[in-house]
Amino acid sequence: MPTHTANSIPPLDLRAQYGSIREEIQTALQSVLESQIFILGAQVHALEEELAAYCGTRFAIGVASGTDALLLALYAWGVRPEDEVIVPAFSYIATADVVSLLGAKPVFADIEAATFTLDPGKLERLVTKRTRAIIPVHIYGQTANMEPLLQFARQHKLQVIEDAAQAIGATYRGKRAGSIGEVGCLSFYPTKNLGGYGDGGMILTNSSEMHEKLRALRMHGETRKYVSAEQGWNSRLDEIQAAVLRVKLRHLEAWNSIRRAHAKSYTEALANVRGVTPPKVAEWGDHVFHQYTVRVPRRDEVQRALANDGIAATVYYPVPLHLQPIYTHLGHASGSLPEAERAAAECLSLPIYPEMSSEQVSRVAEALVHATQL
Numbered sequence: 001m002p003t004h005t006a007n008s009i010p011p012l013d014l015r016a017q018y019g020s021i022r023e024e025i026q027t028a029l030q031s032v033l034e035s036q037i038f039i040l041g042a043q044v045h046a047l048e049e050e051l052a053a054y055c056g057t058r059f060a061i062g063v064a065s066g067t068d069a070l071l072l073a074l075y076a077w078g079v080r081p082e083d084e085v086i087v088p089a090f091s092y093i094a095t096a097d098v099v100s101l102l103g104a105k106p107v108f109a110d111i112e113a114a115t116f117t118l119d120p121g122k123l124e125r126l127v128t129k130r131t132r133a134i135i136p137v138h139i140y141g142q143t144a145n146m147e148p149l150l151q152f153a154r155q156h157k158l159q160v161i162e163d164a165a166q167a168i169g170a171t172y173r174g175k176r177a178g179s180i181g182e183v184g185c186l187s188f189y190p191t192k193n194l195g196g197y198g199d200g201g202m203i204l205t206n207s208s209e210m211h212e213k214l215r216a217l218r219m220h221g222e223t224r225k226y227v228s229a230e231q232g233w234n235s236r237l238d239e240i241q242a243a244v245l246r247v248k249l250r251h252l253e254a255w256n257s258i259r260r261a262h263a264k265s266y267t268e269a270l271a272n273v274r275g276v277t278p279p280k281v282a283e284w285g286d287h288v289f290h291q292y293t294v295r296v297p298r299r300d301e302v303q304r305a306l307a308n309d310g311i312a313a314t315v316y317y318p319v320p321l322h323l324q325p326i327y328t329h330l331g332h333a334s335g336s337l338p339e340a341e342r343a344a345a346e347c348l349s350l351p352i353y354p355e356m357s358s359e360q361v362s363r364v365a366e367a368l369v370h371a372t373q374l
């Protein structure tokens with residue numbers, strides 16, 4: 001267990017962030033309380049417009065979580081039982097379990113060692129007649145290599161649904177994460193770069209057809225009040241979340257640049273340390289460092305040594321998706337997706353958050369250097 005002293009460094013510090021925006025948040029919450037409108041009101045509407053503008057899409061649809069954003073996007077595109085959807089084997093479980101929840105089959109693809117994102121070179125043999133979509137995950141805050149993925153998707157008539165849950169604000173050749181495929185999905189889980197004070201999510205799209213479908217799907221398929229043309233969900237974003245998120249959106253660019261500055265300091269400090277591979281920033285865009293994730297071969301030992309120093313380094317994610325217990329029935333052998341498995345064994349995310357001081361960044365880097373030489 002980490003030793004909790006005044007000197008300890010958490011993975012992130014939401015209380016410090018709240019301290020820096022307390023008055024703005026309280027004013028925003030007060031106005032929701034005075035309005036007594038809690039679901040899909042003016043705040044949600046304004047957030048949808050602001051996020052569509054920020055990310056560069058025509059439409060944005062607020063939903064109850066990032067998971068629901070993915071689920072509704074797949075359903076709206078027509079993914080049904082027996083269909084197949086290609087997902088990277090290295091991600092948070094939500095990327096795959098939305099597929100299986102719809103009765104469809106997640107087909108796992110390996111990742112690129114350097115960026116931890118879907119490897120466009122390893123997709124060809126995964127496509128069947130039933131493949132409907134592909135979900136690139138912009139893991140840790142960096143976009144996947146989208147151009148070859150889009151080209152592959154066009155060739156095989158697959159829809160591209162971006163899982164941009166960790167990457168709001170990141171770019172790929174000048175385009176924001178979530179605005180590159182047909183649909184992009186954001187999460188406002190509290191620890192994300194744009195986090196609410198509860199669950200929330202957003203779907204981004206340029207397609208007016210998808211936009212209309214998704215608006216209906218999040219509210220029982222209603223196309224008019226109390227008239228449902230098809231089955232849907234209750235997956236709505238609430239006014240309190242939207243009010244908080246609108247305040248935080250005004251700070252997002254500044255926060256993301258501090259994350260980038262901290263990442264730069266880490267990489268400088270770790271550049272020539274044997275046994276540590278700092279994350280690569282791909283030439284195709286801006287990384288927003290939702291996580292700063294290094295590779296260390298003796299990962300568990302190093303993590304324990306850091307914990308003894310009061311530093312909370314975290315493993316996202318220890319088990320690749322194809323080897324998750326819920327997918328045992330799919331029969332994937334250990335060793336079948338080697339890069340995803342190696343990432344799961346070696347990845348270690350260091351504390352990174354905008355309220356972190358440069359001294360704390362140096363202390364973490366020094367502790368890591370020390371831990372790897374033990």
Ligand SMILES: *Cc1c(COP(=O)(O)O)cnc(C)c1O
Nearest residue numbers: 065066067092094165187188189
């Ligand atoms: C957080 C996350 C999700 C799910 O978002 P929720 O809002 O927690 O439902 C999906 N995919 C990835 C990669 C995530 O990091």
